[in-house]
Amino acid sequence: MTLISVRDLSLAIAGTPILDRVSFDVQAGQIFGLVGESGSGKSMTALALMGLAPHGATVSGHARMNGTDLLSLPEDRLTRIRGAEIGMIFQEPMTALNPVQTIGDQVAETLVIHAAATRADARTQARARLDRVGLSGDRFPLSLYPHELSGGQRQRVCIAMAVALRPKLLIADEPTTALDVTTQAQILDLLRDLVRDDGMSLLLITHDLAVVAGLADRVAVMQAGRIVEQGPTEALFRTRAHPYTRRLFAASSHQPARHTQTQDTPLLTVTKAHRTYTLPRHSLFAPAPTVRAVRGVSLTLRAGESLGLVGESGCGKSTLTHAILGLEALQSGEIRLFGRPAGPGMSNDLRAGIQVVFQDPYGSFNPRWRVEKLIAEPFHLTGRPADWRARVATALTDVGLTPADAQKYPHEFSGGQRQRIAIARALITKPKILVLDEAVSALDVSVRARILDLLADLQAQYGLAYLFISHDLHVVRAITDRVLVMKAGQIVEEGPTTRVFTAPQHPYTAELIAATPVIPPDWTEGADDDSRALV
Amino acid sequence: MRVPLTLMLGAGLTAVFAAAALISFLWTPFDVTQMAIAFRLLPPGGVHWLGTDHFGRDVLSMLMVGARTSIAVAIVAVGMGMVLGVPLGLLAAAARGSLLDEVIMRGNDLVFAFPALVIAILITAVFGPSALNAIIAIGIFNTPVFARVTRGAALSLWTLDYIRAARVAGKGPAQISVEHILPNIANLLIVQGTIQFSLGILAEAALSYVGLGAQPPTPSWGRMLAEAQTMIALAPHLAIFPGLAIVLTVLGLNLMGDGLRDILDPRLRRAR
Numbered sequence: 001m002t003l004i005s006v007r008d009l010s011l012a013i014a015g016t017p018i019l020d021r022v023s024f025d026v027q028a029g030q031i032f033g034l035v036g037e038s039g040s041g042k043s044m045t046a047l048a049l050m051g052l053a054p055h056g057a058t059v060s061g062h063a064r065m066n067g068t069d070l071l072s073l074p075e076d077r078l079t080r081i082r083g084a085e086i087g088m089i090f091q092e093p094m095t096a097l098n099p100v101q102t103i104g105d106q107v108a109e110t111l112v113i114h115a116a117a118t119r120a121d122a123r124t125q126a127r128a129r130l131d132r133v134g135l136s137g138d139r140f141p142l143s144l145y146p147h148e149l150s151g152g153q154r155q156r157v158c159i160a161m162a163v164a165l166r167p168k169l170l171i172a173d174e175p176t177t178a179l180d181v182t183t184q185a186q187i188l189d190l191l192r193d194l195v196r197d198d199g200m201s202l203l204l205i206t207h208d209l210a211v212v213a214g215l216a217d218r219v220a221v222m223q224a225g226r227i228v229e230q231g232p233t234e235a236l237f238r239t240r241a242h243p244y245t246r247r248l249f250a251a252s253s254h255q256p257a258r259h260t261q262t263q264d265t266p267l268l269t270v271t272k273a274h275r276t277y278t279l280p281r282h283s284l285f286a287p288a289p290t291v292r293a294v295r296g297v298s299l300t301l302r303a304g305e306s307l308g309l310v311g312e313s314g315c316g317k318s319t320l321t322h323a324i325l326g327l328e329a330l331q332s333g334e335i336r337l338f339g340r341p342a343g344p345g346m347s348n349d350l351r352a353g354i355q356v357v358f359q360d361p362y363g364s365f366n367p368r369w370r371v372e373k374l375i376a377e378p379f380h381l382t383g384r385p386a387d388w389r390a391r392v393a394t395a396l397t398d399v400g401l402t403p404a405d406a407q408k409y410p411h412e413f414s415g416g417q418r419q420r421i422a423i424a425r426a427l428i429t430k431p432k433i434l435v436l437d438e439a440v441s442a443l444d445v446s447v448r449a450r451i452l453d454l455l456a457d458l459q460a461q462y463g464l465a466y467l468f469i470s471h472d473l474h475v476v477r478a479i480t481d482r483v484l485v486m487k488a489g490q491i492v493e494e495g496p497t498t499r500v501f502t503a504p505q506h507p508y509t510a511e512l513i514a515a516t517p518v519i520p521p522d523w524t525e526g527a528d529d530d531s532r533a534l535v
Numbered sequence: 536m537r538v539p540l541t542l543m544l545g546a547g548l549t550a551v552f553a554a555a556a557l558i559s560f561l562w563t564p565f566d567v568t569q570m571a572i573a574f575r576l577l578p579p580g581g582v583h584w585l586g587t588d589h590f591g592r593d594v595l596s597m598l599m600v601g602a603r604t605s606i607a608v609a610i611v612a613v614g615m616g617m618v619l620g621v622p623l624g625l626l627a628a629a630a631r632g633s634l635l636d637e638v639i640m641r642g643n644d645l646v647f648a649f650p651a652l653v654i655a656i657l658i659t660a661v662f663g664p665s666a667l668n669a670i671i672a673i674g675i676f677n678t679p680v681f682a683r684v685t686r687g688a689a690l691s692l693w694t695l696d697y698i699r700a701a702r703v704a705g706k707g708p709a710q711i712s713v714e715h716i717l718p719n720i721a722n723l724l725i726v727q728g729t730i731q732f733s734l735g736i737l738a739e740a741a742l743s744y745v746g747l748g749a750q751p752p753t754p755s756w757g758r759m760l761a762e763a764q765t766m767i768a769l770a771p772h773l774a775i776f777p778g779l780a781i782v783l784t785v786l787g788l789n790l791m792g793d794g795l796r797d798i799l800d801p802r803l804r805r806a807r
Contacts, residue, residue, distance in 0.1 A: 325703055348705045356703050358696035366697050368718050378704040425700065 003028040003168055003201045004049070009061035009071070011041075011048050011225075018044050020225045021061070026169065031195055031202040033216030033233065035209060035248075037444040038415075041225040042205045046171045050086060051078040065169070084114050087162030091174035093154035097146040103130070103157045104142020110164045129160040133190060151313075152183035156190065163194060170194070173205045180312035180471060185515035188215055207444065209252050210517035213237060221245050237523040247446060253524060254449035255478050256456035261304045262481060267433055267465050268301040268324065268354070273333035275319050293319040295489035296333070301433065306459065306466040308480035308497060310473060310512070316489040317469050321437050324467070325356055338432070352381040355426035359438035361418035365410040371396075371421055372406035378429045395424040398461075400454060416447035420454065427458070435467045440475055452479055473516050477501055485509045542794020548787025552780070556602040565593035567600050568752045576770045586772045588762065594773065597754040598780050604666065604755045605784070608748070609735030611670045613728055616677020621724065623678070624685025625716060629708035631690060640686070643679035651676040652741055659747035666749040669742045673735050684727050688720040722799035726792050733788035740781050756781050 002025045011019040019041045026032045034042045047053050049063050049070055063070040065085065073081070082088075090096050098106060107129055108122035117125050127137060133156040146154055155175060162170055172191060176184035192215060195202050204216055212219050213233060220230035221244065229242040240246045275294040282289065293316045301307050311317045322328040324335060326346050335342045337350050355378060358364050365374050375392045376384065385391065393403035399420040410418060419439065426434055436455070440448045456479065458464060470476050476483055476497070483500050485493040485508065493506040504510040564584070571591035579586045585594040627639040655672035662668045692698060692715070701711050742748040743757025751758070756777045763773035 327699065327702055351703065351705050356700070358699065360696050364696040364700060366715050366719065377701060377706075381705045422700075 001028045002026070004063060004065040004070075006045075006049070007062045007064075009045065009048060009059070009063060011044060011053060011057055011059050013054060013057045018057070018225055019048065022222075022225075022227055024220050024227060024230060026201050026203055027217075028168070028201055029195065029199045030217040031192075031204055031215055033212035033219040034203065034205045034222060035207065035212050035219060036222030037207060037248075037446065039224075040222040042222050043173050044225075045222075046088070046173055046203065046205055050082055050088060050171070051075065080114070083110055083162075083167065084116075084165045085167050086169045086171060087165070087167040088171040088173070089155070089158045089162045089175050091177050093151050093158055093178065096158050097154055099146055102143050102145055103135075103140070103149070104144075107157070107160050107164055108142075110161050114165055116165050126160075126164070129164050130157070132163075132194075133157070133160045134186075135160070150183075151179055152187060155179065155183075155187055159187075159190065159194070163198070163200070166198060167200065169201045169203060171203045171205070174207070175204070176211065177206070177208070181473070181512060182312065182515045184211075185517070188517070191215070208517065209237075209248065209445075210519050213519040213523065214517050221248065234523060237519060238525075249524060251446040251449040252474075253519075254445075254452065256449075256452045258306075258456045258479070259460050260306065260481050261460075261463060263303040263305075265303040266300045267303050267338060268299075268467070269334075269336045270297060270299045270320075270324065271334045271336075273297045273320065273323060273335065274331050275316075275323060275328070276331060292489050294323070294330075297486075297489070297491055298333075299484055299491065299494075301465050301467055303432065303465055304459070304463045305482065306468060306480045308476035308483035309467065309469045309486060310471065310476050310483060311486035312471060312512075315486045317486050318437075320486075321356075321435060321467075321469055325354065325435060326351060348381040352378070352429040353431050354433040354435065355429060355431040356435040356437060357419070357422045357426050357439040359441050361415040361422065361442060364418065364422050367410060369409075370406065371408050371410065374410065374421065375406070375425045375428055378425060382429055391428060392424075395428050396421075398427065398458065399424045400450075414447075416443055416451060419443060419447075419451055423451075423454070423458070427462070430462070431464070433465045433467065435469070437469045438471070439468075441470060441472055448475070455479060473501070473512065485512070539794045539797050541790045542798065545787045545790025545792070545794055548783055549791055552602050552784045552787065553606065555599045556606050559596075559599035559603050563593070563596035563599050565596045567592060567596045567754050576766070576773075578770070579772055585776050586770070588759075588773055589766060589770075594759075594776055597759060598756070598776060601754040601756045601759060601777070602780065602784075604743075604749045604753060605736045605739050608666055608670050608673065608739040609732050612673035612735045612738075613677055613731045615670065615674030616681050616731060617724065617728065619674075620678040620681025620683075621685050621717075624682040624687075625689055625712040627682065627686045628689030628693060628716070629712055631693065639682065643682050646676065646679045652738065655738065655742060656745065656747060659742060664742075664747040664750060666753070669739055669748045672742070673738045676738075677731050677735070680731060681724070681727065684723060685720060688723050689716045692716050692719055722795075726796045726799060729788055729792035729795060733785040733792070736781065736784055736788070 005025045007023050009019055009022040010017065022045055024032065034045065036042045044053070048059050051070065051073065053059055059071055061071060070081070104123060104126050107126035111117040111122040111125055112119055123142060126142060130140060131137060135153060135156050149157065175191070176187050179187060188211065191202060194200055204212065206212060216233050218231065219233045219236050220227045221242065223244045228244050229236060240249055273294050274296060276290050276292045279289045279291060297320055309317055319328065323330050326342055326344050329344050338353055340350060342350060372389070372392050375395055376388055379388060392406055396403055396405055401417065401420055410421065413421065440451050443451060452475070455466070459466060468476060468480050480497045482495065483497045484491050485500070485506065487508050493500060493504065493509045500509060501513060504513055569592065573591065574587050575589050575591040577583050577587040583593050585598065587593055623639050627636045630636045655676070658672040659668045698711060698715055701715055739748055740757035743755040744761045746758070746761070748757055749755040759777040760774060763777070767774050
């Protein structure tokens, strides 16, 4: 039975078309996946269905649910449908909850607003909903505030609110993108259970093909505001009829061609590093609580090597990275760069040998500086050479941009191009070590594939050593020779990447690998042949 | 980019008063120090557009020169607040979480905790009433405002990756504050400056009103109000025009500050 039938949904903002004749059906009790890269219009589709399209947007088309056309309903009718008939959860559980209200009040509020329960009864029902999403009463009383919960637990509260009124349709917009892989697996399991047990339909919006592969009954692929292909998940994954679908597949399983030339010279050694933070006191008399972010970590990075460091959020990898870059001091242990002791007070020539690319392509540049000045900033370490403009031009060419880009401002570039600028900046002092701190995590799959290719090329060209920090196991597997797995401030496993991924020794590594969503290998046969389409 | 109506209105009002102050250097309808008892307390009319006061001085001329006093005092006082407050705020942000940060911010709280106008009266009472002492008094109370705004904005920038990149490039806190932080919070400081400027005009008027600002014969809006007080039944225009001048200038500056924030704040700009 068709629950919601969308026909020719088009949306334009100030004359710019955002959605172009989007049509699909969601069957009752089914999971419908909507995949695409950023800007493809997948979130906008969901917002339009909920009547939440931005101000000034013109919407046309139909979205029939139980015989009513959602797109033609007035706002007061829509408010009754939102929450009651259609629930929605968003990507960022950190901001989706009101920080000054208890979780019990927030779930109960939904019930009271829709007059589904009296105030007294609402709390009992809120308890039941929270139990349903796996937050049991003994550990998670209704009186908890959002800040007392982890990201995954908050997302469970969001789900409890969204399904509080037993809506027929749940729209989940990138529900697990901000979460760690193990948490992601649990939330995806929860969503699957809700659909199976409560007969709900789920419209799952994601950029991650592997998530869809494991969950959705049907899939639609979106590109530039249009659905280019849709069908039953397995059939669509196997046939990949549309060229864009093929490109998306190739990009997500892309393996850059790497020629490693690891030498035996250690460039960076960390020995028994410890870093403990003092937290604010809870009581005047008790000692201040502490958190041991890094506990006795030792590692070695050799010349020309590509070393991965994986772990979930809060495992201490950022603290360790900052210590290696000399941005923060260690309490004990030693870091040696090129055989010399390193730390916050290290000399400029030592710093020039190790540079970094950060995760966020939007926060990585002073918005008021031209690219030329941005890239030349690390010359502060070495003194600006007379031919600095030529060096900037070479760096730009190296990363696949043009020398003319030097006169532009960062906002004139896309996310992927900005990440190229960040790489150019990191390479300008000719460092031996490049620290890549989640450097491709914020990028779309096709852009990510090209940046990974670029990194492989640069490594071959300049004999760089990479310290590749990421939570994304696919990426680490594609680009590293050796990998370290970090948990709770310690390295729990270390070894050649292929060995660690195929035969993990530590239970935590095995858990990480098992939790990572994968497309069944036999579905993607031949996808690699499509990688040519990328270049 | 669309210029918001509030900004146009605010800038227009501000421009009128700034122009009046500038023109007064070259020309006023009458000499402001010249008394003409025969023509005292004239209502607004043909020769004296806004009437005359109890000494027969032309009110419009006094308002124009008074604008000069108000604007001069307010500009210097805001400048003083910025020159002292912004570096303190940058320093506190660069040393975030340290003892220095605490000392600076608690010192700020201390200044904040005093009722500003009462202390200004104390300062001018101790050192003698003059426009200069009014400037110093108002300037001191502008300092913590700028320090706090600067620190708050700078703190959020210190967590960004481009600041981290600058640190990896070996730059120290002072250089980062000047090169990266200051230009990116300039918008905020301009907006805050506009608001403080209007408060400065109010404070100057208040000090002059109690006789602690600019001294006679220099005309000042606050003192014009004070002098008009006893004659309010006889010649209401003497109170109405300086009062209007103060209200409109402050309104103009506040509207301009609001409008500037709307177009300069990147978050509001993106939302549009």
